[in-house]
Amino acid sequence: MTRATNEPTDAPIAERIEDVDVSDEMQGSFLEYAYSVIYSRALPDARDGLKPVQRRILYMMSDMGLRPDRGHVKSARVVGEVMGKLHPHGDSAIYDALVRLAQPFTLRVPLVDGHGNFGSLDDGPAAARYTEARLAAPAMSMTEHLDEDVVDFVPNYDNSHQQPEVLPAAIPNLLVNGASGIAVGMATNMAPHNLIEVVQAARHLIQHPEATLDELMEFVPGPDFPSGGTIVGLAGIRDAYANGRGSFKTRARVSVEQVTARKTGLVVTELPYLVGPEKVIEKIKDGVNAKKITGISDVTDLTDRNRGLRLVIGVKTGFNPQAVLEQLYRLTPLEDSFNINNVALVDGQPQTLGLRDLLSVYIAHRVRVVTRRSEYRLARRRERLHLVEGLLIAILDIDEVIQVIRTSDDADAARTRLQEVFDLSQLQAEYILELRLRRLTRFSRIELEAERDQLLAEIAQLDELLSSDARIRALVAEELGHAAELYGTPRRTLLTEARPQPAGASRKAIAAADLEHADVPCRVFLSSTGRIARVDRQPGDEGIAVTAPARRSKHDAIRSSLDTTSRTEIGAVTSRGRLIRFSPLELPVMPGNSVQLGAGVRVAEYLALTDRDEQVLGLVSLDAAQPIVLGTAQGVVKRVSPGGYPNRPDFEVIALKPGDRVVGVAQGGDDDELVFVTSDAQLLHFPASAVRPQGCAAGGMAGIKLDAGASVISFTVLAPDDVASAVVVTVAASGDTLLGADPGTAKVSDFSEFPGKGRATGGVRAQRFLKGQDALSVAWVGPAPARALGSDGSTRNLPEGGAKRDGSGSPLEAVVQVVGRGIR
Known part of the structure; x- marks a missing residue:
């Protein structure tokens, strides 16, 4: 590569050519460009969460006196001031940044109060000459105390003005409002959060510097x-x-409503972040035209200023609304992905930061701001105290002061x-x-003495504050709490865990199945060996009647059963005390009305x-009025108050x-009997009314x-109707015998043989051990x-049944693993 230069001389122009390596030239130019984009345009500062253009806009508007209690001014005027004094780029970039700061659908806490058309998710804003x-x-808290030397000031692009290197930022703007930007070789995409939650986490980290991420997430569970x-x-x-770095799915908030007397619709009231209704409507129309989406009759946008977003999607007769909604989640922006990439500038260097790092950087910045502000105020008060003390001296000897001044030749001599x-x-x-001279009155002396005393008190307070890092951090926490009270709002985004799906089933397959099958009554069966299936009621049947197969099959002992419908959400309770919500829609359907649990999954x-x-351990209804009843291995019993369960996939x-x-787990009312059987062959039963229902968080009694x-x-x-026909099955064995070598002995007794006792007692003996036996391996009570x-x-x-309550058992032919209820 050659570079030609002309040297200005009086002699004839002589050409001078320099040889430059093209790779060195490209590398140097590209690095300069990359540096400019990264540090001066695209990435926010981790301290105030602002890019340079945003910081310059807020500072210039503050310098212009555009406070919330004053009138709006033309946006073009703001853009002109920023461009002429601070930002050496085009007016369109400045106005775009100004618009974003004013959009309530973009920022969680807008920093600019816009008047006029500042755009929507589907349309751009009006020109700068039309908006104000x-x-x-909240922006006042971002720029407050700039006149108290709280941050460093740097020259603008032509050294004619000074601008702040960073704003004081009394609110954690980066986490609250998020950021997005594309630099050279890196990008940032940060989600907005709730101000109250972020402040609570920051205050906790101030008080507990060693706080873990899990502790901080108790305050900040997710974006808002x-x-x-x-x-x-x-x-x-x-x-x-x-x-x-991380990603998650966001979904619209949709409800199923009766739009007209004969028509059901999906009403969308909230959309994923930065998704507009017109984009959703366009995708729905494309899907319907391509026959990828079925069951939709029409889409109407009823959004207005009074009701806010309201998108009504009509569902054709005969289609299940939930199934149609599942299609829309899969094929339209009603479900969207958000990828978090927390890249910000820390000490001038781009870094990827987690939640704790972001809070730590911001807290350190606020501690520095408060320290500098306190030092500035202390210096000003000491200067004022120095002058006040001099005035008091002058007033006490005012006659002599006047004489000294009158007899002096000039001002310099008088001062000396x-x-x-x-x-x-x-x-x-x-x-x-x-x-x-009017200050030389008696009242002026009293005022000066009062001012001196007040200055001394304030100086003492500031000295005390600056002498302790803990006091400064406490003041930072207090100011954060005040900002949260002023500008905080309730959480808007709902957080849910992903709903469990059948193993190997895709969302597409589930949605197709939803559309093909109606919501029919059914009974769900859980076998004692852990298999699950369902029996559907046939059209015209008055109820669900099931029978055992003509020939006994494997796994046909029932642990739990529940009457429901194929689309109703029910619960499965596990040995760890968890309730898992699920739908029986994808369960294998047993043919006819015959129960063959071996065909289940x-x-x-x-x-x-x-x-x-x-x-x-059991299936429960989430809509039933009867409490869920649980018993544990350590002898604890609990009845869970019905209704009001957490809206989570599992809890x-x-x-x-x-x-x-x-x-063990089941559902029952106050008239039921609760039955415990222990490993040392003790049986206790008492009425369920002896156990007071509790909330999910309780530990039972x-x-x-x-x-x-x-x-x-x-x-x-045991339900009251089952008590008369109930039997007690116990299997005794030796703990020292090799598993499967000795089947042990079993006994079947009538439940009526066992007297009831009070809760928290030891019960009565259910089987007498033979020589070598020391424990029950299996026990079951039921009809x-x-x-x-x-x-x-x-x-x-x-x-055979009818054995004595405390008798010994009869030898078994083979090892019994579980016992359950047979089909009548």
Whole structure:
């Protein structure tokens, strides 16, 4: 590469050519460009969360006096001031940044109060000459105390003006409003958050500098978008908070409403962040025309200023609204992804920051701002005190002061003589010379003495504040709390975990199944060996009647059953005290009205349980008025108050003690009997009314008194109609015998043989151990007939019923793994 230059001389022009390596030239030019984009345009500062253009806009508007209590001015005037004094770029870039600062659908806490058409999610703003702007109230906290030397000032592009290097930022703007930008070789995309939650986390970190991420996430559980919506799945949020990168799904908030007397519709009231209704309508129309979306009759946008966003999607007759909604989530922007990439400038260097890092950088900035502000105020008060003390000296000897001044040749001589006669400093003497005579009254002396005392008190307070880092941090926390009270608003975005899906099933397959199958009544069965299936009621049937197959099949002992519908959400309670919501829609349907649980799927696979030690114990209705009843291995019993369950895919229904687990679960009323059977062959039953219902967070109460080394192996709830026909099945074995080598002995007794006892007592003996036996391996209580199964699900024979309550058992032919209820 050659570069030609012409040297200006009086002689004839001579050409001079320099050889330049093209790679060096490109590298140097590109690095300069990249540096300019990264540091001067695209990335926000982690301290105030602003890019240079945004910072210059707020500072210039503050300098122009565009406060919230004053009138708006033309946006073009603001743009002109910023461009002429601070920002060496085009007016369009400045106005675009100004517009973003004023859009309530873009920022969680807007910093500019716009008047006029500042655009929408689907349309751009009006020109700068048509709109007006002034600072919003939160922006005042971003720029306050700039005149108190709280931040450094740097020259503008031509050294004609000074501008702040960073704003004081009394609110954590970067986390609250987020940021987005594309630089050279890097980009940033930060989600908005709730101001109150971020301030609570910052204050906690101030008080507990060693706080962990989990502790901070108790205050900041996730982003809070200006548009509301729902975040589905929280794993990506935690990744982003831990290392600065993560992704999650956001969904629109949709309700199913009766639009007209004969028409049902999906009403959209909140959309994912930065998704406009016109974009959604366009995608729906494209999907309908391409026959990818079915079941939609029309789409109407009823959005206005009074009701806000309201998008009504008509559903054709015969289509399930929830199934149509699932299609829309999959094929339209009603569900969108948000990728977090927390890149910001820290000490002039781009860094990827997690939640704790972002809070730490901001807190350090505020501590520095408050420290500099306090130092500035202390210096000003000391200067004022120095002058006040000089004035008091002058007033006390005012006659002599006047005489000294009158006998002096000029002002310099008067100043020098005042310093010598009254032992004053040069500043004090100069101030006395400029003093007006009307200040020499008795009231002025009283005012000066009061001012001196107040200055001394304020100086003492500031000295005390600056002497302690803990006091400064406490003041920072107090000011943050005040900002949250002034500008904080309730959370808008709902946070939910991802709903569990059947193993191997795609959302597309589920949506198709939703459309093909109606919501029909059914009964869901859970086998004692952990298989789950359902029986549908046939058209014209008055009820659900099921029968056992003509030939006994594997896995046909029932642990739990529930009448519901194919689309109704029900709950599965596990041994860890969790309730998992799920729909039986994708469950295998048993043919006719015959129960063949061997054809079912493993419930652990259907609910995607990852812990092999976690076992599903029973099915419960989420809409029933009867409490959920649980019994644990350590003898705890609990009745969970019906209704009001957390709106999450899974949640705990009992607070288990360490080492404890749930052994039985059912639903029942006050007239039911609660039955415990322990490993040392004790049986206790008492009325359910003896147990007071509690909330999900409670730990229950004592159910049965256990002897040392014993544990509960069976817990059952018997309805009043089942008590008369109920039987007690117990299987005794030796703990020292090799598993499967000795089947042990079993006994079947009538439940009526066992007397009831009070809650938290020891119960009565249910089986007498033979020589070598030391514990029950299996126990079951329920209405006859009882069905015993082996480890492979095959049927095992049980002894005849009617055995004595405390008698010994009869030898078994094969090992019994579980016992459940047989089909009548």
